[in-house]
Amino acid sequence: MSERLKNFIVPILAVILGMLAGTIIIIATGYNAGQAFYALWDGAFGDIYYTGETIRQVTPYILAGLAVGFAYKTGLFNIGVEGQLIVGWLAAVWVGVAFDLPKVIHLPLAILAAAAAGALWAFIPGYLKARFHVHEVIVTIMLNYVALHITNYFIRYVITDNGDRTPDIPETASLRSPFFENITDYSRLHWGIVVAILCVILMWFILEKTTRGYELRAVGFNQHASEYAGMSVRSNIILSMVISGAFAGLAGSMEALGTFGYAATRSGFTGIGFDGIAVALLGANTPIGIVLAALLLGSLKVGALNMPLEAGVPNELVDIIIALIVFFVAASYMIRILIDRFSKKGVK
């Protein structure tokens, strides 16, 4: 079996195995599995409203997946997408509420502010890695907590006076789309999906078509050969983290300017940044794979909301199923061995 076909089949098998394991758990806990999966499907795509909500959920997943995938392609593991997303969220809202500008300037400015904030937040681990060989996993994990509490501080004491949430952003900075809302029966679907798709193309273009992308990939695969070839390993590591962080910041702006329209103090993480790791892993770090994986994870998340209503299944079970799917993808080595064994038997 060709390597390419295998790369395609392994995630699909992982999803199927995850669903199977989920079925067993649903049955074991005394619920009706058929009803549960029907409710899941119904909740994600059963109605145009749900479809709109699913696509809305997919939007930040795509961007978070791109952030993890981009860093991974250049040999870095960005666990800090969550933190970069949170600072991006705040930056977008801040620009939204602080300025009074025409929409053509205001909205792009708010989006770019989010990208810049995420990029800056990711620059720190990138620089520390390049300059002092500090492992990026440690720094990014720690910076997630710093981001969480600093943004809370800014919301409470800088943007508002002891408030729990910022004012709503004006229409000039909003991604909301009456057109999308109309055709999806008033779901919260917004223009962000267009931004996300453009970013998918952008990631592919940067990595595969540009001179910079060539360097980034070379550094990711072999730092020694890159140095020998005259590339600057340090600046490529920093740049890779910065671009990754910019994608993460954009993911934050999707929530800020599209779904919510404000930023609120929070006691825990959004989870989108961590789900982005699963998205990138499931999508094998390729742009198209990330879109498909985001679609899967997004529809599971949104569809899950319907499971308690329609089938009486607690939606925690859906989190377990998602976790199992990710587990089977992470264990793809095991699936590869199984495929090899089966295809060998088939030949005989």
Place this chain on the structure above:
Amino acid sequence: MEYIIEMLNIRKEFPGIVANDNITLQLRKGEIHALLGENGAGKSTLMNVLFGLYQPEQGEIRVKGKPVKITNPNIANDLGIGMVHQHFMLVEPFTVTENIILGKEKTVRGKIDLKQAEKEVQEISECYGLAVDPQAKIADISVGMQQRVEILKTLYRGAEILIFDEPTAVLTPQEIQELIQIMKTLIKEGKSIILITHKLKEIMEVCDRVTVIRKGVGIGTVNVNETNPNELASLMVGREVVFKTEKKPAVPKQAVLEIKDLHVKDARGIPAVNGLNLEIRAGEIVGIAGVDGNGQTELLEAITGLRKSENGSILINGKEVKNLPPRKVTESGVGHIPQDRHKHGLVLDFPIGENMVLQTYYRRPYSNGGVLNYKEIYKKANHLIKEFDVRTPSEFTLARALSGGNQQKAIIGREVDRDPDLLIAAQPTRGLDVGAIEFIHKRLIEQRDKGKAVLLLSFELDEIMNVSDLIAVIYEGQIVAVVDPKQTTEQELGLLMAGSKQKEAGE
């Protein structure tokens, strides 16, 4: 005479290629049997079939006359077949004994009886003349010693038939002699050996018979005492091979590389190059001869900008390049065939085509305003693949999938094609077969004849003597002598490399 192992008419196919076609190898008890073939001829495939890693499509394997099916390495082990791998499979922080017993530990109430194991290792090592310290850590012993541990591992597991996969590729000349002694002792103690190699000298020295394969096809088996290196080489390559590289006398012109009083520290901060002086002129090849670890690596890294120099100067075409970044050095007209082609020479996970522009990707016509022009890149790659006879399924094949010789040809093509004034070739033929070596030597001499300066670093004295116009001997970070290869001997060079003064060595 009785055959201990027979591989009869073996055929092994991979998608798209036949790796082994109708190969027969019969090993007699108590002989050293060479398996000779170019890189990529199918030697490793054949041995992996014997070792149970691959299943043959056709053919039969017999051990002591009985047909057997070897479906995994454990069965091979049980049949008494042991493999000494080219790349050692050792746990560095473990001791010699711990490595040898790994997987076969004998325990007393859940605890490993190390004392007993050490005694057993000692006994085996004395029996076969394999002196090792059972308590030494792998990380602390030399490559030659590590290889002995690999041999002991197979013996500890009761191997009767030992397969050596290119065992001398990593050894110094002295260690090679020791290994040859060990192999002879093993035979005396009743073992049988298959030696995979492409070094004809070794075959002539230790082997009884030799089986030749070429491009996956068995050519036949000959008795070593009825053949000669020339015949073996032409059997292996399929045409006449010239050993002594033909070359016109050098016509050196102006100096291209001038190094004065160079000082460089190694990775641990210890001085490795100590006031080194060297000059290479256009139109000549200067070979650097020396025992590994006398500052060669640091010298090359300092010239190419990969390592900072302390003081001194490095001039290329009269311009100072000391401590310039690698790209600036490359752009001042330096080509570099690096010592370690996997570490520095190639991005193994890139297609071979993308590897062909590793230093030029950012320049026109490969890049226009920051966007790559893949049409031009692959046009160049195709041109180099043809001109330098790089055997690859296509320009899109990952560099990893190519054989060592073809990877090296690709690197040489890339470096030569940039038309550098100074070409640095560090161990350019390491691990390659005679056909590829001949090709590479010709290319180096071609560069010289075009008026380029060539710096050749090699640990093979044959190569240094054969290709260089001048030999610079390096010892403890200094060039201690510059000699004319026509007026010196391997003996004299050996003494100079060991640190004796030129006068004494000449006497």
